[in-house]
Amino acid sequence: MKIRVGQGYDVHQLVENRPLILGGVHIDFEKGLLGHSDADILLHAITDALLGAAALGDIGKFFPDTAPEHKDANSRELLRVAYQAVQQAGWQVINVDSTIIAQQPKLRPHIDAMRQNIADDLGLPLDSVNVKAKTNEKLGYLGRMEGMEAQAIVLLSEI
Ligand SMILES: Nc1ccn([C@@H]2O[C@H](COP(=O)(O)O)[C@@H](O)[C@H]2O)c(=O)n1
Numbered sequence: 001m002k003i004r005v006g007q008g009y010d011v012h013q014l015v016e017n018r019p020l021i022l023g024g025v026h027i028d029f030e031k032g033l034l035g036h037s038d039a040d041i042l043l044h045a046i047t048d049a050l051l052g053a054a055a056l057g058d059i060g061k062f063f064p065d066t067a068p069e070h071k072d073a074n075s076r077e078l079l080r081v082a083y084q085a086v087q088q089a090g091w092q093v094i095n096v097d098s099t100i101i102a103q104q105p106k107l108r109p110h111i112d113a114m115r116q117n118i119a120d121d122l123g124l125p126l127d128s129v130n131v132k133a134k135t136n137e138k139l140g141y142l143g144r145m146e147g148m149e150a151q152a153i154v155l156l157s158e159i
């Protein structure tokens, strides 16, 4: 059986007057992430990890940030479209692991809802999807809450 690993990373600025959406979950917070789409860094990192594992390029190749049709896009839809391309290339996901780096708010209460969204979008059992959260120990731009970052890794196998 052929297998492939892929990694993804994303970062966006944290600003006022934007919703905070992580893993497709709307989180009540004083600021949100700035982006052309809904700026869901977790789903963008997972999308890039999937595309990377299948050697299909990256999220910006599939969904340019200059395209008006992607303005305020729901990143769950982008994830599903990217996964269709990965499947058409002959690959399926075995598991996903990921980390969100956010100084605040506490994300633990929202983690299982994020996992469920990702599992639903990728057609996976819940125990194949993991999401972790870390602060940046108040260091650097993440620690000053100027942005949030996400990292992801996926394993694919041949269909
Ligand atoms: N935004 C966050 C950050 C962290 N957590 C949880 O706290 C644990 C400890 O984080 P440290 O950065 O201090 O090591 C971490 O393992 C998470 O469970 C969180 O919920 N939300």
Ligand SMILES: C[C@@]1(CO)OP(=O)(O)OP(=O)(O)OC[C@H]1O
Pocket (backbone or CB within 6 Å): 010, 034, 035, 036, 037, 038, 039, 040, 044, 059, 060, 061, 063, 064, 065, 066, 070, 071, 072, 073
């Ligand atoms: C998702 C897209 C497209 O709307 O826009 P952003 O929300 O700005 O996100 P980013 O992670 O910078 O890259 C991919 C973009 O093409």
